[in-house]
Amino acid sequence: MRRNLFANSVIATRLAAFLILLAIMAPLMAKAADKQSFNNWEEVVEAARGGTVNWFMWGGADNINEYVSGYIGSELKDRYDITLKRVGINDTAEAVNIVIGEKQAGVDDAGSVDLIWINGGNFRTMKQGDLLFCGYHSLLPNNKLVNWQDPSIAHDFGLPVDECEVPWNRAQFAFAYDSARTENPPKSIAELIDWVKENPGEFTYPASTDFNGSVFIRHVFYHAAGGPEALLGDFDQEKFDAIAPKAWAILNEMEPYLWREGETYPNAIASLAQLFANREVALYFDYDPAIFGINVENGIFPETTRSYGLQDGTIGNTNYVAIPYNSPNKAATMVAANYLLSFDAQYEKAKSDVWGAAPAIDVSKLDDDAAARFAALPRHPAVIAPEVLAQKSLPELHPDWISAIEKGWQENVGN
Known part of the structure; x- marks a missing residue:
């Protein structure tokens, strides 16, 4: 009897250990099952037919909205019988929070979000929270057009993509x-600092709460650091404490020479665009240079608008689409993501009268005819050639660096 009790005790212990392990591994096993449920692309396409993709994305640009709803939506319907529903949001975090809320509520296979336009801190939040569907790149035929050897594509604001999003x-x-x-116009941050003082009232920038304003502040931070190299990788408080005072000193020294003597900062990039359009300031900037040509065509900016990069480089990044772990329409969403990487979709997006966005694919991986068509695309005279700008591209920082810089600006300059 004692032997049976001992044996039963061992069995019970092993069973308990197994159940604990199973509970730990269940989410991973479920994800693995998701990834392995399709043997090839043909199976994905077949499962996608008749499906729906709810794409949550920033909806603040009419031309981008039209490209997605009109062109991409029509192509997915005609080619694959997939219905694309674009859900416009003001901030990507809104979609991320929906997925977080659903996970907390135990909604693990019937989420409301299928695709998110995403990068940076929002990607980090979803990746660290195990909120992403990953590991499907090998299924996508058009993945071959992506140069994953390029660190600025393989890493999203310093975080490895790890097959969890598509450029x-x-x-x-x-x-x-x-x-x-x-x-x-000033062609470097050092020249800009002097130019602002020589041309009082002719320049300003949005507060750090605005995306573009934050990027401008990072350029000054890079200048204070002697380049971005010292800032790459995980956040380092000691390095921040050594560099930040230099950056705040530069910006505070510039402040009296800004528009309205720096008493106020525009709260959004749209406000800076209006100041430039009204000739209240002489310089404008944007993370998407295509907007310069669009604003000229729309009669907002003068036809003599021209754009340029800096001799010491400007910050660039890749933005992506990602599939939440609980999307109920993964097959249809993978087909949509694959189509976004296609020559047709990337070429259409690159047209100056559509968007003028730089392609995420490596044009050199296309056949000669397709590459020639990209090369022949007319470029608006207000927009600097992407290949020229890319010659001096600076990397983005880890999101923790960005948060510290934005907070530091608010406390030491913007207050």
């Missing part, structure tokens, strides 16, 4: 000016 397009910060008004 959609690339962007890089650039400056714009009215060539009929300003003959020699």
